Amino acid sequence: MELSVLGHTPCPAFRRVLDEGGAHISQPESREAAEASVKYANSYLGGIGGHPIELKICKGKEDAASAADCANQFVEAKVAAVVVTNTGQGDAMAPIITKAGIPYTSYSGASGSELASPNSFLWTAGFPAVLATMASHAASEGHKSVTLYVTDNAAALGGAKAMGEPAFKAAGVELKLVPVPLGTPDATPQVSAGLKDKPGAIGVVGDATMCASVLKPLKTLGTDVEKMVINYCTEDSVLDAIGKDGVEGATMITSTDATSSDDEVVVYKAILGKYAPDVNPIGAASAGYQSMMGFIRAAEGVQGEVTPESLITAISSAKDVPLPLGAGLTFSCDGKQMPGLTGPCSAKAIVGTVKDGSVAEYAPAS
DSSP states (O other), X not given: OEEEEEOSTTOBEEEEESSSSOSSOOOHHHHHHHHHHHHHIIIIIOSBTTBOOBOOEEEOOSSHHHHHHHHHHHHHHTOSEEEESOOSOHHHHHXXXXXXXXXXXXXXXXXXXXXXXXXXXXXXXXXXXXXXXXXXXXXXXXXXXXXXXXXXXXXXXXXXIIIIHXXXXXXXXXXXXEEEOTTOSOOHHHHHHHHTTOOSEEEEESOHHHHHHHHHHHHXXXXXXXXXXXXXXXXXXXXXXXXXXXXXXXXXXXXXXXXXXXXXXXXXXXXXXXHOTTSOSSSHHHHHHHHHHHHHHHTTTOOSSOOHHHHHHHHHTOOSXXXXXXXXXXXXXXXXXBTTBSSBSOOOOEEEEOBTTBOSOOEEOO
């Protein structure tokens, strides 16, 4: 996963790339899409508040030690803000950054520190909304139980327990969590264990590698159980591994629309086409774009010198900002969008149906 930090006038930025050095995850397209967003903003929007945005790179390995190391570097560099494109190490970074008075921002968050720390801003409702929407969808379809396959790291598994279990209980649906270790190439044992009690539906929450490792044995086992997935499960690498029929008809629950004909998607693909033409817009690139472009839009009202304080003021005042790739959703960072969680700037997910490997139309979850 990847992290960027925007600094002082003329807005130098310090970027952490969490997904380009790890043993199990490498997603440089997330960084490239975020960089494309910055090039667009500097060329056409005047940067942020009239200040050009400058980026610097710091690579990590998606582990707690390297995450904390980069967070400490941000603080020492006295940057103005942090933009995280995607990570499972929020608890290792967010406390260091937010306690230093620096805004920690991302398109989504899963850890407690990201969701509830002062000075943490998440453009979408992210993981909590995905879990709540999975629960409500399962209930609406009459399912009595759901098996949820989750990446076995602290943020994802901990978040699923803390937020998923109450959401499913409130919906009257039994939830079984099945952790899948990061980088597992074949999750057949975990899939079989999750199907043992004959759930009405299954959910998959993880990166593209995990999606493939879970969906492929589901196809092999020939089960017709309903699938609820997130957008990583329709990346090219997944479809190449399992075939489009392996995810056909699945219910996509996400905060990011990178496949429809919505105007936001048209703009996104145009920006990538101009500044990062070799990057596939489907998958990890959308997280990089949504994170950075969300920050640019949220901070555009900054007044005077660009500092952590002025950015926090600007972002906290942001109201009804169009969510990049949000299928019509907006965000407001007043800390009141989700009860008990100050980080999310929105409360909804979007839902669609996978057909021929993608989703042609999304709608906000009810």
